[in-house]
Amino acid sequence: MKEKLVVIGNGMAGIRALEELLKQDAHRYQITVFGKEPHPNYNRILLSSVLQGDTEVEDIILNNYDWYDENNIELVSGDPVAYVDTDTQTVYSAKGVERSYDRLIFATGSNPFMLPLPGADKEGVIAFRNIQDCETMIDTAKSYKKAAVIGGGLLGLEAARGLLNLGMKVDVIHLSDSLMEQQLDAEASRMLKEELETQGMKIHLNKQTEELVGGNRVEGLKFKDGDSLDADLVVMAVGIRPNIELAKETGLDVGKAILVNDHMETSHKNIYAVGECAEHREVVYGLVTPLFEQAKVLASHLCTEDCDGYEGSIVSTSLKVSGVDVFSAGEFMDTEETKSIRVHDEFEDTFKKVVVRDNQVVGSVLFGDTSDSPRILSMMRSGQDVSEMNKATILPSESAEDNAGSAVELMPDDENICGCNGVTKGEIVSAIKDQGLTTVNEVKQCTNASRSCGGCKPQVTELLSLATGEDATQAKEPMCECTEHSDEEVVASIREMGLTHIKEVMNVLGWETEDGCSKCRPALNYYLGMVNPLEYDDDANSRFVNERVHANIQNDGTFSVVPRMYGGVTNPDQLRTIADVADKYEVPLLKVTGGQRIDLLGIEKENLPDVWNDLGMRSGYAYGKGMRTVKTCVGEDFCRFGTQDSIGLGIELEKKFEGLNTPHKIKMAVSACPRNCAESGIKDVGIVGVEGAWEVHVAGNGGVDLKKSELLCKLETSKEVIDTVAAFLQHYREQAKYKERTSHWVERVGLDAVKKVVLEDEEERAALIERMDIALSDQQDPWEDIIDNHKKQQDLGFEKKEVSITT
Ligand SMILES: Cc1cc2nc3c(=O)[nH]c(=O)nc-3n(C[C@H](O)[C@H](O)[C@H](O)COP(=O)(O)OP(=O)(O)OC[C@H]3O[C@@H](n4cnc5c(N)ncnc54)[C@H](O)[C@@H]3O)c2cc1C
Numbered sequence: 174m175k176e177k178l179v180v181i182g183n184g185m186a187g188i189r190a191l192e193e194l195l196k197q198d199a200h201r202y203q204i205t206v207f208g209k210e211p212h213p214n215y216n217r218i219l220l221s222s223v224l225q226g227d228t229e230v231e232d233i234i235l236n237n238y239d240w241y242d243e244n245n246i247e248l249v250s251g252d253p254v255a256y257v258d259t260d261t262q263t264v265y266s267a268k269g270v271e272r273s274y275d276r277l278i279f280a281t282g283s284n285p286f287m288l289p290l291p292g293a294d295k296e297g298v299i300a301f302r303n304i305q306d307c308e309t310m311i312d313t314a315k316s317y318k319k320a321a322v323i324g325g326g327l328l329g330l331e332a333a334r335g336l337l338n339l340g341m342k343v344d345v346i347h348l349s350d351s352l353m354e355q356q357l358d359a360e361a362s363r364m365l366k367e368e369l370e371t372q373g374m375k376i377h378l379n380k381q382t383e384e385l386v387g388g389n390r391v392e393g394l395k396f397k398d399g400d401s402l403d404a405d406l407v408v409m410a411v412g413i414r415p416n417i418e419l420a421k422e423t424g425l426d427v428g429k430a431i432l433v434n435d436h437m438e439t440s441h442k443n444i445y446a447v448g449e450c451a452e453h454r455e456v457v458y459g460l461v462t463p464l465f466e467q468a469k470v471l472a473s474h475l476c477t478e479d480c481d482g483y484e485g486s487i488v489s490t491s492l493k494v495s496g497v498d499v500f501s502a503g504e505f506m507d508t509e510e511t512k513s514i515r516v517h518d519e520f521e522d523t524f525k526k527v528v529v530r531d532n533q534v535v536g537s538v539l540f541g542d543t544s545d546s547p548r549i550l551s552m553m554r555s556g557q558d559v560s561e562m563n564k565a566t567i568l569p570s571e572s573a574e575d576n577a578g579s580a581v582e583l584m585p586d587d588e589n590i591c592g593c594n595g596v597t598k599g600e601i602v603s604a605i606k607d608q609g610l611t612t613v614n615e616v617k618q619c620t621n622a623s624r625s626c627g628g629c630k631p632q633v634t635e636l637l638s639l640a641t642g643e644d645a646t647q648a649k650e651p652m653c654e655c656t657e658h659s660d661e662e663v664v665a666s667i668r669e670m671g672l673t674h675i676k677e678v679m680n681v682l683g684w685e686t687e688d689g690c691s692k693c694r695p696a697l698n699y700y701l702g703m704v705n706p707l708e709y710d711d712d713a714n715s716r717f718v719n720e721r722v723h724a725n726i727q728n729d730g731t732f733s734v735v736p737r738m739y740g741g742v743t744n745p746d747q748l749r750t751i752a753d754v755a756d757k758y759e760v761p762l763l764k765v766t767g768g769q770r771i772d773l774l775g776i777e778k779e780n781l782p783d784v785w786n787d788l789g790m791r792s793g794y795a796y797g798k799g800m801r802t803v804k805t806c807v808g809e810d811f812c813r814f815g816t817q818d819s820i821g822l823g824i825e826l827e828k829k830f831e832g833l834n835t836p837h838k839i840k841m842a843v844s845a846c847p848r849n850c851a852e853s854g855i856k857d858v859g860i861v862g863v864e865g866a867w868e869v870h871v872a873g874n875g876g877v878d879l880k881k882s883e884l885l886c887k888l889e890t891s892k893e894v895i896d897t898v899a900a901f902l903q904h905y906r907e908q909a910k911y912k913e914r915t916s917h918w919v920e921r922v923g924l925d926a927v928k929k930v931v932l933e934d935e936e937e938r939a940a941l942i943e944r945m946d947i948a949l950s951d952q953q954d955p956w957e958d959i960i961d962n963h964k965k966q967q968d969l970g971f972e973k974k975e976v977s978i979t980t
Pocket residue numbers: 181182183184185186187207208209210217218219220221252253254255280281282283301302303328416419447448449450458459460461462464491493593626
């Protein structure tokens with residue numbers, strides 16, 4: 174019998190410990206992971222990039238649900254552990270799942286600290302810690318414009334940059350007299366402030382918030398000095414507190430966090446702690462490098478008790494705000510025992526400071542040019558004696574380096590390229606050479622370098638170019654880590670070789686993994702359906718959870734249900750039915766969506782088929798990569814400005830394209846005059862009525878990456894509009910990469926090229942419309958399909974489960 178290992182916390186440290194454990198001894202434990210959040214393990218660090226619009230939530234998943242299955246790990250997600258009985262060695266979750274353990278790991282991370290201010294409980298006051306916070310900010314930016322971020326540390330500034338990117342006006346409220354005072358000295362901090370103000374942030378130093386004012390929703394802040402500020406969103410980023418309540422209740426010894434020894438053992442036998450919830454030698458860390466080091470030690474200890482212990486870490490940080498290079502490590506402030514080298518180049522706007530104590534580098538701050546950071550960190554970690562060195566050798570000038578080669582080329586092999594994961598130049602070069610790696614993704618997969626904050630990606634790319642002699646920046650981008658083929662090559666092969674199944678594509682094109690991954694499986698499923706719309710059987714298991722169960726999962730593990738309301742038009746019968754369903758299932762929140770329909774939030778998964786059945790309405794596809802809604806204005810029948818029947822055209826469009834699968838979501842709108850009440854200017858397809866005609870605008874985006882749509886053409890009849898939209902969407906379906914929005918696709922290929930195919934080449938236009946009609950000819954409402962199909966309900970896990978709690 175295998176020993177039972179239970180992990181509390183599905184975050185970065187807990188799962189890294191399991192990854193290390195699986196590498197060392199994959200079959201030793203029977204593993205269960207409890208996660209409070211309703212997601213598989215994701216890269217929390219990259220939430221800043223999601224907010225800043227550089228990546229999407231789906232892309233920051235580190236280990237998808239398949240990974241748990243493949244490694245025989247049971248994941249209980251969306252369900253926190255509520256109680257641990259150390260006598261019977263059993264954990265109990267909030268929803269009643271119980272598991273016994275032989276060994277137990279606490280990896281519960283931290284909670285954001287929320288200032289206990291009057292008004293802090295108002296709607297619109299949030300932290301920035303998880304996917305839900307990130308999504309709340311993105312949604313809020315669609316309706317509100319003024320954001321205040323309290324806290325000018327790393328998190329606050331990354332949040333502020335993200336909110337600026339979302340089109341909000343951003344004020345940063347900071348308590349001390351300099352930004353990032355825990356990482357930067359006064360000079361670097363001043364330069365940072367200047368740069369961020371140039372980017373558009375308004376920064377208030379020495380400001381203490383006294384109260385958050387407003388009604389139900391926050392409307393502003395009042396400060397101790399009598400000043401005030403309007404804000405419809407307040408993000409608190411004033412530090413974190415280790416999440417140790419459960420550990421305390423369990424009886425573990427705690428200080429600032431759970432006390433652990435060098436093998437991550439707590440005060441209780443066979444109970445361990447790792448990550449931000451652990452306190453080691455009086456230090457609690459809040460960055461991933463030390464947590465990954467702890468995870469490695471813990472994994473070794475779980476495999477062989479006789480291993481080296483964890484001795485603490487030297488930490489460094491970099492701010493992830495584009496256009497600002499900031500690095501800080503160790504002791505960066507001057508004291509009586511330290512001396513420092515400072516180089517301030519006012520022409521280049523760079524500042525470098527290296528702090529030396531007892532002939533050893535003990536800290537550094539770099540602003541504007543952080544290329545020296547790996548070397549400085551390496552000196553700090555090795556404790557190198559620098560008494561014989563001088564300014565020119567500790568901080569060599571660029572021209573000296575230019576003569577001799579690039580910074581990466583000059584690095585010794587034992588220097589870290591990837592700080593987050595502790596991967597040296599030598600390890601990366603050996604992996605490239607020994608395993609014939611040719612892409613950054615392969616290096617990431619093989620060594621972990623660039624897998625966390627991504628800050629080292631330029632150096633990894635450069636090393637790859639140096640080691641292979643090929644320009645790695647020009648390398649084609651493979652679809653994912655399972656294949657060397659790009660999306661375009663895969664689609665071409667599907668067409669040319671007549672491939673019809675996911676497995677067949679993988680076999681024929683030599684996939685490196687047996688079952689693919691969360692990136693390629695959904696993409697292949699889409700491409701195969703797009704190329705063979707009538708023959709291909711959609712593979713639900715290759716879809717993301719929302720598309721699989723035809724509802725949107727919420728932060729508490731329940732789902733939201735959005736029935737279709739064509740053109741945003743409803744009637745008393747529909748409204749009565751929705752009200753009855755809401756009463757019957759005690760729906761906690763009914764909300765009118767931005768797409769003009771009604772969202773029933775908080776539905777338990779097992780009730781979904783009954784809810785759909787009782788509603789008797791069709792699915793609104795609010796969860797999928799497909800045609801979502803057609804928003805309409807009231808138009809000519811009621812509005813005195815309306816010149817066209819916007820509702821009629823909107824309903825016609827929605828009925829025509831309902832259920833269509835597309836590379837990414839498609840939102841449409843029809844406004845009956847240029848006043849544009851349906852917001853046609855920010856939709857994938859936005860129609861605007863003008864005197865005697867319709868303008869068709871395309872490739873707008875109202876989300877993170879706000880983009881105004883572009884005029885495709887002006888047409889006279891609704892038939893012409895529908896045909897043109899069909900040609901445009903079909904061209905997009907066939908040419909865009911999976912998960913590419915119309916805005917990015919049109920930006921990539923150019924509107925003129927799109928016009929040529931969709932409007933000018935009559936033959937091609939007719940063929941596109943015909944292929945679209947074929948794709949639409951085989952639509953079935955997914956809810957209807959599941960309601961009477963018990964086998965499908967079983968497969969999708971809709972069946973009611975009985976769980977008993979024994980405490
Ligand atoms: C926006 C953002 C950007 C960041 N950027 C960087 C960066 O650039 N570099 C860097 O080094 N660090 C960065 N960090 C910090 C880094 O993300 C954390 O240090 C790291 O995630 C901590 O890992 P952890 O596993 O200890 O905690 P977490 O990743 O928070 O995981 C803990 C998990 O345990 C769950 N949990 C808690 N209680 C229970 C329970 N009772 N039962 C079940 N589950 C439970 C939590 O919900 C959580 O999912 C950033 C953090 C944020 C929020």
